Amino acid sequence: MLRRALRAISALGTIEAVSPVYATSPIGFAAQPDFWNLVVRIRTELEPVSLLAAVKHVEVRLGRMPRFRDGPREIDIDVLQYDDVIRTEAPVLPHPRMQQRAFVLRPLADLDPDLRDPRDGTRWADRLAEVEGQGIERVADGAALLDLDE
Numbered sequence: 001m002l003r004r005a006l007r008a009i010s011a012l013g014t015i016e017a018v019s020p021v022y023a024t025s026p027i028g029f030a031a032q033p034d035f036w037n038l039v040v041r042i043r044t045e046l047e048p049v050s051l052l053a054a055v056k057h058v059e060v061r062l063g064r065m066p067r068f069r070d071g072p073r074e075i076d077i078d079v080l081q082y083d084d085v086i087r088t089e090a091p092v093l094p095h096p097r098m099q100q101r102a103f104v105l106r107p108l109a110d111l112d113p114d115l116r117d118p119r120d121g122t123r124w125a126d127r128l129a130e131v132e133g134q135g136i137e138r139v140a141d142g143a144a145l146l147d148l149d150e
Helices: 002-010 048-061 102-109 124-129 142-145
Strands: 014-018 021-023 033-038 040-043 136-140
Touching: 002 040, 002 048, 002 142, 014 142, 021 102, 033 142, 048 142, 102 124, 102 136, 136 142
Parallel strands: none
Antiparallel strands: 014 040, 021 033, 021 136
């Protein structure tokens, strides 16, 4: 599913980097398999609102079905940050809960350890200590998924 998502995202712009893939325990509803997470940096001409709409369309094309909050899902694609844009409407940027989630911060720090929160200049990587112990395990090389010919 991650390979298919990368293929679809590559149609929205140029994928510049892909983090390692991490397995994490589900948050909220625990009676489901672990989630696999990665972070992608993409260069795109799409504005934030259009980018969010496009990735939500990718989710639907990949078979995401509406279910209950924090429940199982086939794919979940979020826009975490867009340059130094700060927005208070959809999409809210940076993503409003990313600083609380090791499954976002760990792969983001691997991808770009110097990337900063545009709101206060704090490196996202420095926020990892605040969310240690959330059960995250590196399981694959995300860049290997970029072989889009498969």
